[in-house]
Amino acid sequence: MRRKVLISDDLGSINRGVLAVLDTFSFMEVHSVQYCDDAYLKIKKALNDKDPYHLFITDLSFKSDYRKQRYQSGEELIAALRHEVPDLKVIAYSVEDRLQKIKRLISNPNVKGYVCKGRSGLKELTEAITAVCENRHFVSPQIAQAMLRKDDFEITDYDISLVKQLSEGLSQEEISLYFKRNNIMPCGLSSIEKHLNRLKIQFKANNVTQLVAIIKDLGLI
Amino acid sequence: MRRKVLISDDLGSINRGVLAVLDTFSFMEVHSVQYCDDAYLKIKKALNDKDPYHLFITDLSFKSDYRKQRYQSGEELIAALRHEVPDLKVIAYSVEDRLQKIKRLISNPNVKGYVCKGRSGLKELTEAITAVCENRHFVSPQIAQAMLRKDDFEITDYDISLVKQLSEGLSQEEISLYFKRNNIMPCGLSSIEKHLNRLKIQFKANNVTQLVAIIKDLGLI
DNA sequence: CCCTGCTTTACGGGATTCCGTAAGGATGCT
DNA sequence: AGCATCCTTACGGAATCCCGTAAAGCAGGG
Numbered sequence: 169m170r171r172k173v174l175i176s177d178d179l180g181s182i183n184r185g186v187l188a189v190l191d192t193f194s195f196m197e198v199h200s201v202q203y204c205d206d207a208y209l210k211i212k213k214a215l216n217d218k219d220p221y222h223l224f225i226t227d228l229s230f231k232s233d234y235r236k237q238r239y240q241s242g243e244e245l246i247a248a249l250r251h252e253v254p255d256l257k258v259i260a261y262s263v264e265d266r267l268q269k270i271k272r273l274i275s276n277p278n279v280k281g282y283v284c285k286g287r288s289g290l291k292e293l294t295e296a297i298t299a300v301c302e303n304r305h306f307v308s309p310q311i312a313q314a315m316l317r318k319d320d321f322e323i324t325d326y327d328i329s330l331v332k333q334l335s336e337g338l339s340q341e342e343i344s345l346y347f348k349r350n351n352i353m354p355c356g357l358s359s360i361e362k363h364l365n366r367l368k369i370q371f372k373a374n375n376v377t378q379l380v381a382i383i384k385d386l387g388l389i
Numbered sequence: 390m391r392r393k394v395l396i397s398d399d400l401g402s403i404n405r406g407v408l409a410v411l412d413t414f415s416f417m418e419v420h421s422v423q424y425c426d427d428a429y430l431k432i433k434k435a436l437n438d439k440d441p442y443h444l445f446i447t448d449l450s451f452k453s454d455y456r457k458q459r460y461q462s463g464e465e466l467i468a469a470l471r472h473e474v475p476d477l478k479v480i481a482y483s484v485e486d487r488l489q490k491i492k493r494l495i496s497n498p499n500v501k502g503y504v505c506k507g508r509s510g511l512k513e514l515t516e517a518i519t520a521v522c523e524n525r526h527f528v529s530p531q532i533a534q535a536m537l538r539k540d541d542f543e544i545t546d547y548d549i550s551l552v553k554q555l556s557e558g559l560s561q562e563e564i565s566l567y568f569k570r571n572n573i574m575p576c577g578l579s580s581i582e583k584h585l586n587r588l589k590i591q592f593k594a595n596n597v598t599q600l601v602a603i604i605k606d607l608g609l610i
Numbered sequence: 611c612c613c614t615g616c617t618t619t620a621c622g623g624g625a626t627t628c629c630g631t632a633a634g635g636a637t638g639c640t
Numbered sequence: 641a642g643c644a645t646c647c648t649t650a651c652g653g654a655a656t657c658c659c660g661t662a663a664a665g666c667a668g669g670g
Contacts, residue, residue: 180511181406290401337599356649377598378558577619
């Protein structure tokens with residue numbers, strides 16, 4: 169049975185690697201793009217032509233360059249496809265290994281698989297494709313395992329955006345106002361202080377400056 | 390003329406992509422590894438066997454996993470090779486795009502090329518390999534261009550160590566004491582404040598936290 | 611020697627952060 | 641409803657940071 173597959177990744181080297189893997193599936197017709205917007209257009213066009221894609225394999229983060237994009241990240245594109253192309257199966261293939269983010273992603277019914285880029289990424293990707301073709305789901309073992317553990321020592325998007333604002337020079341009071349304006353809860357100055365306190369303990373930071381330095385080193389912002 | 394090449398990247402997909410590119414150079418004998426320590430061992434062994442590698446293409450950042458590594462990053466490995474295998478030509482292939490860091494890297498005479506992973510990464514890598522084979526150097530155009538720009542602030546070692554202490558969580562008063570103990574002048578609290586003030590103006594930072602974030606982004610600490 | 615310019619150091623007051631205590635609100639369980 | 645728990649928010653005092661002013665020290669030039 170012929171299957172149409174689209175892969176999307178900004179790094180040429182990764183695209184090439186994934187293509188090499190897909191070549192082992194002889195029944196597949198594979199196309200690849202390097203921008204989210206291109207992926208969106210190809211998917212929509214195929215749908216219009218009554219020859220839709222069956223599977224979409226995409227990275228999550230895309231470097232921005234001179235080409236202005238409507239969809240800046242894989243997440244955004246996947247979210248849009250959820251309603252516009254509900255029959256499309258999606259496998260995310262990313263270095264992202266933060267549980268919170270992955271959980272949210274695979275709560276989207278379109279997303280049938282999550283594969284962590286890593287040393288055995290291509291092997292896992294093969295498994296994921298096989299699974300999805302057989303209507304099963306797949307997530308990388310290290311993620312699946314982490315999801316079982318209950319010690320949710322997790323850092324949320326809220327925390328990230330909080331620290332990010334700090335790193336951009338806002339005072340805690342300014343952040344409070346910013347959160348109020350953007351309807352991000354909690355937005356009280358006290359809550360911001362409390363969250364920061366928890367983060368400082370978690371990351372063993374003496375003060376906010378060190379906290380930002382640590383989070384930056386971890387590549388979270 | 391036969392050339393031995395070693396490539397090192399933890400992501401399997403990238404390794405595959407790079408291998409595909411290297412296949413277009415028919416005279417090359419290519420090996421690949423996924424850990425810095427493996428790269429080190431292979432390079433040393435080849436040297437011992439009197440059949441050394443001519444070219445080493447490596448990523449800079451490697452995810453750590455259960456395998457404990459002596460060399461945690463490409464930088465560390467490259468620094469070690471500088472003295473142990475001075476004849477080995479190195480091309481770094483990384484997403485890193487911070488000038489200062491790249492400058493420090495290519496100040497190492499072994500490093501003949503720097504290629505930025507990105508949409509045209511493989512194309513540039515091909516150019517880099519060709520250049521290095523012809524005894525020329527290569528750095529990705531976007532980096533080369535950025536290096537020309539002269540808005541490269543004068544920043545002293547004193548400034549660096551000052552900001553570094555901040556990023557490690559010391560208060561300004563603690564830094565004053567630290568400087569006194571280590572005979573770093575000036576060490577008065579007021580002087581430290583004054584220096585920080587100048588830095589904040591230079592780097593357009595609202596506060597110390599943002600200053601540290603900026604300096605980290607520049608790769609200065 | 612004095613003047614000038616530069617840097618280090620000191621001091622003070624206002625702003626911000628830090629940290630503990632506690633009130634108010636939502637949720638879930640019995 | 642009553643109770644426990646978790647989370648948000650508020651408040652206040654201590655510590656720290658921020659920033660301007662100013663004195664002291666040290667070169668170089670006239």
